[in-house]
Amino acid sequence: MQISTTTSPGITRADTVFTDLRQRIVEGDILTGSKLSEPELAKYYDISRSTLRDALSRLEGSGLLQRKANIGYRVVTLSTEQLLEIFRVRESLEGMACRLAAQNMTSKQIEDLKHLLEVHNQYESLQQGEAYIQEEGDLDFHFCIVMGSGNKLLIRLLCEELYFLVRMYRYQFGMASPRAKRAFSEHHHIIQAIEDQDGELAEILMRRHISASRKNVEKRMNTL
Amino acid sequence: MQISTTTSPGITRADTVFTDLRQRIVEGDILTGSKLSEPELAKYYDISRSTLRDALSRLEGSGLLQRKANIGYRVVTLSTEQLLEIFRVRESLEGMACRLAAQNMTSKQIEDLKHLLEVHNQYESLQQGEAYIQEEGDLDFHFCIVMGSGNKLLIRLLCEELYFLVRMYRYQFGMASPRAKRAFSEHHHIIQAIEDQDGELAEILMRRHISASRKNVEKRMNTL
């Protein structure tokens, strides 16, 4: 694969490969648990191993790859237990983010969030089966709220690390959940609490929302 | 500076430099906000730029360095607002960790934790002025509890990222706090709750403990 040769300002080859690899890993194009061959990948992107390793090390920092000295990089393996760990951490962090969002979000940000929800609702109404878009839209919603919290650390931990892992799990385990309608309703209530600047309620609703998702996952685990 | 030339198994040169640089950054030997010159550092450690960059990219993943394309790495700058952000995130994550610890810690782990607290208490009794050790010991305490939670994600986020940032702040801003005696007492109560397997109380106490530390920081900020 040829990386775009047009010299974009401030965007390095390693940046491009990093983003592309991240997408391929998240979407399951590169399988979980599989080992990455540096010579092979470098040849694929037509770059040197140096710049490839630059991209790989950043993917490790994002939690998508694991590295062992003298052995190499592997895509992180997804255990159900680790997925539940992520949900529990999200419950804690996003509850906090939602409380902060209720205090800090501007009216314009809230309007954008409402608009996002409306678009997702239309999608869901139109094409009933496409839970795919709904699930991706769910993360968009959470993404906006975390951004609205204004807490840079939360933004880094959630938007730049955990959310990619969550998306990875969804692609891996399939994402057709029966929670679409209910999730939409929950999102609506959360926005209302944010608009009312009721941080306490916003936190509770968000925690409950994520907790319900976790239980939904647990239920489906047991049936397997 | 010469890196140890004895070929340790599974430990690469980049590993050694990574650990050493991390310590130098945390302890303020390399100033916050300062730019890192790759040629200079490579010469200092007597290694090539490639292995140095390997170490630097990992430090970026730890949140200690920031990188801009074509410009280079800088040590992260510490604003008081960001420090407070860390405390708020810790309050959330460590509260959760403490609740899990109350459910999961083995009796041996609890004994070790008690022993740790006893040692710290003796240090404090003996040398009154050495708040230095007390503060480092405080993080040891928190470290043990997070490890005892058994949640690998929490361990990664707290023990491998945030705690190094916290230590960095303490070195930077000085760490002589008047909370030594009170903190010891709070630690004692937290252990008791863990031993009683009272997760709910353990979480509340831990959150209160960290919240008090944060307020202590805020108070000292205002006096500056």
Add this chain to the structure above:
DNA sequence: CAAAGTTTGATTGTCGACAATAAATAAATT
């Protein structure tokens, strides 16, 4: 035949050099 040891092959770790970009200095123009 099984298990230990050896050899071969491939992969990662490390290196130094060149190319592309940014920073600093010098020159030129208004």
Add this chain to the structure above:
DNA sequence: AATTTATTTATTGTCGACAATCAAACTTTG
């Protein structure tokens, strides 16, 4: 003289090659 433009210098990005380590195939030995 101040600002803009050119030129020079230094730093980062990228490359290919060699050394060290690991994995696998083969041989040897009990």
